[in-house]
Amino acid sequence: xxxxxxxxxxxxxxxxxxxxxxxxxxxxxxxxxxxxxxxxxxxxxxxxxxxxxxxxxxxxxxxxxxxxxxxxxxxxxxxxxxxxxxxxxxxxxxxxxxxxxxxxxxxxxxxxxxxxxxxxxxxxxxxxxxxxxxxxxxxxxxxxxxxxxxxxxxxxxxxxxxxxxxxxxxxxxxxxxxxxxxxxxxxxxxxxxxxxxxxxxxxxxxxxxxxxxxxxxxxxxxxxxxxxxxxxxxxxxxxxxxxxxxxxxxxxxxxxxxxxxxxxxxxxxxxxxxxxxxxxxxxxxxxxxxxxxxx
Ligand SMILES: [Zn+2]
Numbered sequence: 001x002x003x004x005x006x007x008x009x010x011x012x013x014x015x016x017x018x019x020x021x022x023x024x025x026x027x028x029x030x031x032x033x034x035x036x037x038x039x040x041x042x043x044x045x046x047x048x049x050x051x052x053x054x055x056x057x058x059x060x061x062x063x064x065x066x067x068x069x070x071x072x073x074x075x076x077x078x079x080x081x082x083x084x085x086x087x088x089x090x091x092x093x094x095x096x097x098x099x100x101x102x103x104x105x106x107x108x109x110x111x112x113x114x115x116x117x118x119x120x121x122x123x124x125x126x127x128x129x130x131x132x133x134x135x136x137x138x139x140x141x142x143x144x145x146x147x148x149x150x151x152x153x154x155x156x157x158x159x160x161x162x163x164x165x166x167x168x169x170x171x172x173x174x175x176x177x178x179x180x181x182x183x184x185x186x187x188x189x190x191x192x193x194x195x196x197x198x199x200x201x202x203x204x205x206x207x208x209x210x211x212x213x214x215x216x217x218x219x220x221x222x223x224x225x226x227x228x229x230x231x232x233x234x235x236x237x238x239x240x241x242x243x244x245x246x247x248x249x250x251x252x253x254x255x256x257x258x259x260x261x262x263x264x265x266x267x268x269x270x271x272x273x274x275x276x277x278x279x280x281x282x283x284x285x286x287x288x289x290x291x292x293x294x295x
Contacts, residue, residue, distance in 0.1 A: 005165050005224030006279045009269060012259035014221040016252060017179065017228050017266050019069040019095075019158065020057060021135060022087075024049040024080060024234070026073045026101040042196035046234050050080035053237020058086055060242055064249050065090070069263045071097035071135045071158075074115075074122035084126055093262035094123055095133035096154070105142040113148050120152065132264040133179075135159050135230075146171035146286045156267035163282065164225040166270045171286040177267045178284075181228040182216050187235045206244035213248055221255060226266065 008015050025046040029036045036043070054070075061068045070087045072094055077084045087094055098104070099118040107115065116134075123131045132155040136145060139159045149157060150173040157169070157176055161183035169176045190209035193200050204212075217227045236245060252258050261269070273279040 006270060006273055008224070008259045010259065011257065013257040014224055015226045015259045015261060015266055016217070017069055017226065017261055017263045018061065018066065019071060019228055019230055019263060021097055021230060021232050022049055022054055022070050022072045022076055022084070023097070023101055023232060024076045026075050030100040030102055039196065045194055045196055049232070049234040049237070050076070050083035053233030054083050055086055056242050057233055057237045060246055062090060066249060066260045067091035067093070067262045069093040069095055069133065071095045072123065073097045073101045073137070074099035074119035077122040077126055081126065088127065091262060093133070093264045094127050094131060095135065095263065096120065096123060096131040097135055098137040101137040103138050103140045104136050104145050105140045107142065109144045112142060112144055116148055116152055132156065132267065133158060143287050146176055147173040150174045150176055156263060158228060158263055162284065164220055164223060166226060166266065166281050168281045168283045169286050170283055177270050179226060179228060179263050179266055181230045182220065184216050185213055185229045187231045191235050191241060206240045210244045210248055214251060217248070217252060221258065228263065
């Protein structure tokens with residue numbers, strides 16, 4: 001049957017998959033290219049990611065026994081290999097996030113395929129197997145992305161603010177599970193005010209950011225949804241922000257009926273439900289429109 005929320009394992013009411021985009025300074029090189037080595041402030045800000053924020057968060061979650069999914073660009077996996085290897089352990093997952101954090105919707109089909117392949121290769125060199133999941137850098141999926149992801153054997157994407165529960169995306173090449181993050185839980189909009197990136201938001205105290213995350217989680221929990229925060233170690237891996245994450249994990253654990261999983265585990269669960277005929281997700285055809293609605 002089609003229901004809004006899937007049955008979660010062990011009778012859990014909702015599912016939580018913490019995800020971190022480990023961009024590091026790939027974004028600086030991708031956007032500034034030859035000028036990037038001179039962008040000292042921006043580089044320093046983003047190198048906090050592998051050197052400080054990521055190990056802190058990995059250890060924090062290890063302490064709770066809660067798995068995390070880290071989306072890592074291929075170049076970051078290569079450049080900061082010991083930090084990225086530190087992710088592995090427990091049930092943690094390393095997933096794909098481009099090679100240099102390129103913007104897929106700005107790439108040709110060939111360039112997008114190449115970045116995909118380079119990212120896969122680097123992740124395989126660390127984990128020994130192909131990544132199951134993908135999140136588009138800048139959430140910027142292109143109209144080619146789904147076919148390319150399916151052809152490359154990905155099990156899921158997690159880039160679209162499309163629903164509160166998993167859905168299926170159907171393109172020419174086949175079907176892909178989409179595990180949608182809630183639109184309100186990217187940490188950049190809470191915490192980042194950096195002249196180096198021309199990104200100037202009002203900085204929230206962690207208590208206020210936590211109130212946003214917690215409200216989102218509480219509401220999704222009530223309806224049996226999937227909570228997928230999109231956080232960045234250079235942003236949320238700082239001391240006060242990491243402490244707020246710990247408070248949130250404890251709040252969730254207090255519910256007693258939350259399934260903590262990696263996104264790969266969630267995708268496998270969804271496929272299992274479909275195969276068993278116990279739940280059918282909503283299906284979206286990609287592209288949404290075969291031709292422009294207005295000319
Ligand atoms: Zn990113």
